[in-house]
Amino acid sequence: MPIGIIILAAGASQRMGTPKQALPIEDGKSLIQKTVETALATDLRPVVVVVGANKKEVVPELAGQPVTIIDNTLWQEGMASSVRMGLAGAYLTERKLEAVLMLVCDQPYVTSSLLNHMVVTLKESGKKAVVCRYGESWGVPVLIGSQLFEEMTHLKGEQGAKPLLEKHLNEVAFVDFDQGNIDIDTPDDYRRIRSSDESL
Numbered sequence: 335m336p337i338g339i340i341i342l343a344a345g346a347s348q349r350m351g352t353p354k355q356a357l358p359i360e361d362g363k364s365l366i367q368k369t370v371e372t373a374l375a376t377d378l379r380p381v382v383v384v385v386g387a388n389k390k391e392v393v394p395e396l397a398g399q400p401v402t403i404i405d406n407t408l409w410q411e412g413m414a415s416s417v418r419m420g421l422a423g424a425y426l427t428e429r430k431l432e433a434v435l436m437l438v439c440d441q442p443y444v445t446s447s448l449l450n451h452m453v454v455t456l457k458e459s460g461k462k463a464v465v466c467r468y469g470e471s472w473g474v475p476v477l478i479g480s481q482l483f484e485e486m487t488h489l490k491g492e493q494g495a496k497p498l499l500e501k502h503l504n505e506v507a508f509v510d511f512d513q514g515n516i517d518i519d520t521p522d523d524y525r526r527i528r529s530s531d532e533s534l
Contacts (some may be wrong), residue, residue: 335430335431336378336379336380336428336430336431337378337431337433337434337435337453337477338378338379338380338381338382338393338424338428338431338433338434339359339373339378339379339380339381339382339435339436339437339449340380340382340384340417340420340421340423340424340435340437341366341369341373341381341383341384341401341420341436341438342384342413342416342420342436342437342438342439342456343354343383343384343385343386343392343435343438343439344384344385344386344387344406344409344419345378345386345387345409345413346387346388346409347387347456349519349522350518350519350521350524351521353387353388353391353392354439354440354518354519354524355391355518356391356395356441359442359518359527360526363436365439365440365518366383366392366395366396367396368397368439368442369437369438369439370383370401370509371515372445372446373401373437373446373449373450374399374400374401374479375406375446376449376453378428378435378449378453379428380401380402380424380428380458381400381402382399382401382402382404382423382424382427383402383403383404384394384404384416384420384423384435384456385403385404385405385406386405386406386408386409387409392473399460400479402424402427403478404419404420404423404529408418411490411491412490412491412492412493413491413492413493413494414489414490414491414492414493414494414495415490416494417436417486417489418487420434420487420489421486422487425483431480431483432479432480433456433477433478433480434476434478434483434521435449435452435453435475435476435478435529436474436476436477436478436495437449438474438517440517440518440519441474441475441514441516441517442510442516442517443511443514445515448466448509448511449473449475451509452464452477452509454505455477455507456479459507461479461505461506461507462479462481462482462502462505463476463477463478463482463499463507464476464477464479464506464508464509465477465499465507465508465509466508466509466511467508467509467510467511467514468510468511468512468513468514468515469512469528471514471515473496473514474514475514476495476499476532478498482502484496485498485501495513
């Protein structure tokens with residue numbers, strides 16, 4: 335059965351002061367383009383991109399890509415609204431989904447091999463979800479099995495799927511992603527990544 339990818343890209347980038355989804359990050363590609371490229375490098379389909387606050391800047395970045403674009407007009411309600419909209423979009427594209435893998439576009443070190451490893455972990459562990467662990471924290475990318483889809487449709491607030499996963503923590507498997515705590519929220523974050531010697 336298929337597994338889809340939902341890329342959450344509806345936020346307003348308030349701390350950045352400009353739509354971070356469209357910021358160039360590597361080889362002339364923007365953050366959202368790099369995230370989509372990483373998603374498409376897997377065999378997971380469909381790939382759904384949820385846009386919202388900065389859709390006028392983000393949608394052109396997706397031109398020609400084989401993705402489903404969902405416009406979240408409720409983006410101001412918080413990330414949970416994008417999770418709900420993304421799940422609906424994925425389901426409309428493929429009604430027999432086994433799971434959905436959720437990404438954000440401001441984690442520049444996410445790789446397709448990490449995403450594939452999460453899928454293997456879900457299947458081998460028998461758990462209902464897989465999350466990434468970095469340091470003492472855990473979070474996105476997250477892979478959520480279809481057993482939790484119904485509860486996902488009732489999510490609300492800024493935290494996305496985290497409250498749901500916390501509720502079912504004994505049914506969650508973890509994979510290590512040491513660079514997962516590196517994200518791009520502010521101009522300083524962006525400058526630091528751009529000047530880093532680490533390969534993206």
